[in-house]
Amino acid sequence: MFHVTFYIRRLHSICGIVPMGLFLLEHVLTNAEAMGGPAAFNEAIARIALIPHNIMLVIEIFGLAIPFLFHMIYGLYIALQANNNPAQYGYTRNWQFALQRWTAIFLFVFLIIHVVDLRIFTKGGGTPISYALLDEMFNNMGWFVLYLLGMLAAIFHFCNGMTTLCMTWGIAKGPRAQSVVGKLMMLVCAVLCIVTIAFMASYKMH
Amino acid sequence: MSEQKTVHFIIERQDGPDSKPYTEEFLVPYRPALNVVAALMEIQKKPVTKDGKKTTPVVWECNCLEKVCGACMMVINGKARQACATLVDQIPQPIRLAPARTFPVIRDLQIDRSVMFESLKRIRGWIDVDGSWEVNTAPIQNPYTAATAYEIAHCMTCGCCLEACPNVGPQSDFIGPAPTVQAYLFNLNPLGSFNKDKRLNALMEKGGITSCGNSQNCVQVCPKNIKLTTYLAQLNRDVNKQALKNIFNK
Numbered sequence: 001m002f003h004v005t006f007y008i009r010r011l012h013s014i015c016g017i018v019p020m021g022l023f024l025l026e027h028v029l030t031n032a033e034a035m036g037g038p039a040a041f042n043e044a045i046a047r048i049a050l051i052p053h054n055i056m057l058v059i060e061i062f063g064l065a066i067p068f069l070f071h072m073i074y075g076l077y078i079a080l081q082a083n084n085n086p087a088q089y090g091y092t093r094n095w096q097f098a099l100q101r102w103t104a105i106f107l108f109v110f111l112i113i114h115v116v117d118l119r120i121f122t123k124g125g126g127t128p129i130s131y132a133l134l135d136e137m138f139n140n141m142g143w144f145v146l147y148l149l150g151m152l153a154a155i156f157h158f159c160n161g162m163t164t165l166c167m168t169w170g171i172a173k174g175p176r177a178q179s180v181v182g183k184l185m186m187l188v189c190a191v192l193c194i195v196t197i198a199f200m201a202s203y204k205m206h
Numbered sequence: 207m208s209e210q211k212t213v214h215f216i217i218e219r220q221d222g223p224d225s226k227p228y229t230e231e232f233l234v235p236y237r238p239a240l241n242v243v244a245a246l247m248e249i250q251k252k253p254v255t256k257d258g259k260k261t262t263p264v265v266w267e268c269n270c271l272e273k274v275c276g277a278c279m280m281v282i283n284g285k286a287r288q289a290c291a292t293l294v295d296q297i298p299q300p301i302r303l304a305p306a307r308t309f310p311v312i313r314d315l316q317i318d319r320s321v322m323f324e325s326l327k328r329i330r331g332w333i334d335v336d337g338s339w340e341v342n343t344a345p346i347q348n349p350y351t352a353a354t355a356y357e358i359a360h361c362m363t364c365g366c367c368l369e370a371c372p373n374v375g376p377q378s379d380f381i382g383p384a385p386t387v388q389a390y391l392f393n394l395n396p397l398g399s400f401n402k403d404k405r406l407n408a409l410m411e412k413g414g415i416t417s418c419g420n421s422q423n424c425v426q427v428c429p430k431n432i433k434l435t436t437y438l439a440q441l442n443r444d445v446n447k448q449a450l451k452n453i454f455n456k
Contacts, residue, residue: 005411005416006410006445007449010446010449082377083377083378084372089423091426093420093422097421097422163420164420168420170444178439
């Protein structure tokens, strides 16, 4: 017996933290440097560029692109298996369950736009990512709102995903443990959202 | 004499498995401690709608009338629950009744829940007592897990948890919380534990425990207050260990 569904589901769960969750945290931390002004942000980008190009490309393909595409495509399949019913059963966890799926569908579209635009066309086309580039991009209110919502959705999806991960892997079993994990992760979610709103707002405040 | 107090019902009806649903409204004479099943019995005696039109009696299932058999599960004011244990005094009016559409509707509020029996067979929801070995007196239950086993044994396969679960329905192959958690009950039993691996392997199949998305509606709606999410987490732990055994013990 080889339980394909079981192993794919568990792999999907692991991909959500490593590499996706870690990459999200890296994004929040690097982008938070924007609050220190253009020089600080560009310096943070330069630090990442210290990784040799060839090694970076291998990390990007095998450590990021493949796990991301797997999590996104299989996740969409999971999201479509749910008949969301928070209007009928308005419990907190059921709202979180529905939000997990709604953010999934939004992030699926957002990540494709984000990666194709900034990584493939801009950076791949030879234009380095810089504070000035993002500042100009965020002058357009449409891009600004899309990126802000994309970040907030990803943060919620990650934090709520950590809560359900603790249940899926049998880490938090009892009602008290599950409640503590849930509240703790929503606290992390709030902190990351505040940091994100702060660095996004900093583009509009200089 | 003062006017007779009535209870207003709006019932979603359906003449057959493939017919189109429609609603009919009824006024049932009020009496203290009236429950939904008793009200449906009144409609059965006098099948006349609110507008005075004669209609066919509303079909539903019930059996024990004391929240033990699970037969009268239906959607009452938007939530899955037992009609016999739902007192008219405790819920707002008009009272809306609908069949639990997670299951195939046979007629009106009557549904076909045989899918849960099939799921119980799938997870090996029984204890094998016959074999080619000597059968002695039964071993005692573990006194430390007996309370948990007793709690899970209260499950009456009413289907509330399946109706409330967003991952159970025609769009998904999830067997649902009730049959999944029953695997834990039989794994706890001293004789049942002989087949623990078989049950866990069955849960790892498509539509098994991996389809649980942790919406946790099941634990909220369970009329027997079974801590379904706790046992689902325990089973998740167990299937993960089983997966390691499957990989490394061969």
